[in-house]
Amino acid sequence: MNAPALTPDAPAASAGLLSPQLAFRLALLVFAALGAYVLFAFDQHGISNDEEVQHVYGRLLLDFYASGFADRSAFAYKNLYLYGGLFDLIAASLERIVPMNVWDLRHLLSAGFGLLGLAGTWMLARLLRGEAAGLVALALLALTGAWSGAMFTHTKDVPFAATMVWALYFTTRFTMRLPAVKAGDLVGLGVAIGCAFGLRVGAVFAVFYLGVAVLAASWLHGQDLRARTAVLRRAVLALLPAAALAFALLGLFWPWAVQSGGNLVKAMTTFSHFSFELYTILDGVVMKNGDVPGRYLSSYLLVRLPELFLLGIALAVLSGLRQLPDLFASPAARLQALRWLPVTLAAGFPLAYTLVAAPPLYNGIRHFTFLLPPLAVLGGAGLVATAMRLAPRPALRLVAAGACVLLAVAHLVTLVRLHPYEYVAYNGFTGGLRGTQERWEQDYWGDALREAAGLLNARVAAEGVAPRTWTVAVCAEAVQGTAWLAPGLEVTRDWRAADFFLSPTHMDCDTAMKGRIIGEVSREGVPLAVVRDRRMLTGADREPRPPQ
Numbered sequence: 001m002n003a004p005a006l007t008p009d010a011p012a013a014s015a016g017l018l019s020p021q022l023a024f025r026l027a028l029l030v031f032a033a034l035g036a037y038v039l040f041a042f043d044q045h046g047i048s049n050d051e052e053v054q055h056v057y058g059r060l061l062l063d064f065y066a067s068g069f070a071d072r073s074a075f076a077y078k079n080l081y082l083y084g085g086l087f088d089l090i091a092a093s094l095e096r097i098v099p100m101n102v103w104d105l106r107h108l109l110s111a112g113f114g115l116l117g118l119a120g121t122w123m124l125a126r127l128l129r130g131e132a133a134g135l136v137a138l139a140l141l142a143l144t145g146a147w148s149g150a151m152f153t154h155t156k157d158v159p160f161a162a163t164m165v166w167a168l169y170f171t172t173r174f175t176m177r178l179p180a181v182k183a184g185d186l187v188g189l190g191v192a193i194g195c196a197f198g199l200r201v202g203a204v205f206a207v208f209y210l211g212v213a214v215l216a217a218s219w220l221h222g223q224d225l226r227a228r229t230a231v232l233r234r235a236v237l238a239l240l241p242a243a244a245l246a247f248a249l250l251g252l253f254w255p256w257a258v259q260s261g262g263n264l265v266k267a268m269t270t271f272s273h274f275s276f277e278l279y280t281i282l283d284g285v286v287m288k289n290g291d292v293p294g295r296y297l298s299s300y301l302l303v304r305l306p307e308l309f310l311l312g313i314a315l316a317v318l319s320g321l322r323q324l325p326d327l328f329a330s331p332a333a334r335l336q337a338l339r340w341l342p343v344t345l346a347a348g349f350p351l352a353y354t355l356v357a358a359p360p361l362y363n364g365i366r367h368f369t370f371l372l373p374p375l376a377v378l379g380g381a382g383l384v385a386t387a388m389r390l391a392p393r394p395a396l397r398l399v400a401a402g403a404c405v406l407l408a409v410a411h412l413v414t415l416v417r418l419h420p421y422e423y424v425a426y427n428g429f430t431g432g433l434r435g436t437q438e439r440w441e442q443d444y445w446g447d448a449l450r451e452a453a454g455l456l457n458a459r460v461a462a463e464g465v466a467p468r469t470w471t472v473a474v475c476a477e478a479v480q481g482t483a484w485l486a487p488g489l490e491v492t493r494d495w496r497a498a499d500f501f502l503s504p505t506h507m508d509c510d511t512a513m514k515g516r517i518i519g520e521v522s523r524e525g526v527p528l529a530v531v532r533d534r535r536m537l538t539g540a541d542r543e544p545r546p547p548q
Helices: 020-044 051-066 086-095 102-129 131-142 157-177 183-197 201-220 225-253 263-272 296-304 307-329 331-338 341-357 366-389 394-418 432-436 449-463 506-512
Strands: 279-282 285-288 470-474 489-491 500-504 516-523 526-533
Touching: 020 102, 020 131, 051 086, 051 102, 086 102, 102 131, 102 157, 102 366, 131 307, 131 366, 157 183, 157 201, 157 341, 157 366, 183 201, 183 225, 201 225, 201 263, 201 331, 201 341, 279 296, 296 341, 296 366, 307 331, 307 366, 307 394, 341 366, 366 394, 432 526, 449 470, 449 489, 449 500, 449 516, 449 526, 500 506, 506 526
Parallel strands: 470 489, 470 500
Antiparallel strands: 279 285, 500 526, 516 526
């Protein structure tokens, strides 16, 4: 089986250690392994804090269409109307026809988007640098717990990131081919950008990347103002059908956004200043999400990305700096560099924005998960470019490649040890998960509550027939406990009277109530969730207290 040919404009670069055909086949094996992993793991995850309201929003959007646009309750439900409903609308539709637990269904669907994002990353890397870079970029993203673990429960962040990387892929293809225009690129752009807007208004980043890339391509492909204007006019006219397709999908998945000309602007301005009483932690300092410094995102990227990933990015930066002199001296070099403009913008601009504007952020890199695919592409390209530069020294290149493989295996072992909570993975700069206690975000979604509820179910069942229904306080949304508790256990809002207490350890939530610990979910020696028995407590010991 031969690897499919790249586009005519794409390089057929190889790292030398792997032929394009072998790299392609290895990538297919990685996808097969990832698909098996999804089928194995999708029903092992708890419910995220926002998941219930998001699913209700999807049901309300479905009601909007089923009622012939008469039921408009979706547009008055909390602040969910400020988001697109693509994922939630699909999930609510599938709920009516697929006979399975709705939360597991959502997690399987979300993981499907995660695989699409991995595919988009692979396609973009091989378009830019060839099959070897595609394989390495795919591996880097798959070994990143903030993607491969998060793709089950981050049902807004990962689907959005997946649509954004496909928008980036088609933006790159479109600008690489100018002044020629291909219909497939236009359809791909329209679908990808429309679906991205159908999830979040942050898709405006994709429009920005496209606009800058088209302007740069128009300038480089013309010798004078007239020629450049002609290329620009051709590009803009060609993009009009793509824009119409994107707008139609935006209206389908986010109908509130098209009901008024100012709604998109309202959504953008709301989220750029969106702050409420929610706390996060940065290197041991607890702060409100609206008070985070500009370095918040960059700091989390430095401790969340695997070391091999960071090495690839560093090598990509060095490679880019090495080629800067050629850009000033050679028009051909500038045209060659044009293909890298969209992915460089996608990786660097949002990060620069957070450094300068310091917008409200929390939960580490969650809101900027869409940075991970373009960063993986650059990381893969950086590692492959370095391997090619080591070609005159084959022994050194073989040693370096072996070291990278060993590092990748170490990352994989870490993810296996954390399963199914891979999304809490940190690199060695924090000392791994052990070094995050009271210093960095941990299980902020309460993913481990499902396993903790199972421990409580088993404990109560072992006691025999209960004299009454036991009440359980949950330091999370009620559904995060209710969905997994056995009959005879019910969630209560009366914490003082609660017989048991389920809590993640994130932000010391587990210290809010006293009680004997009878169950603990831990990974690498770090507790992620606890079960407390409070039945023996009396008097003041039953009083809840604020988390420390």
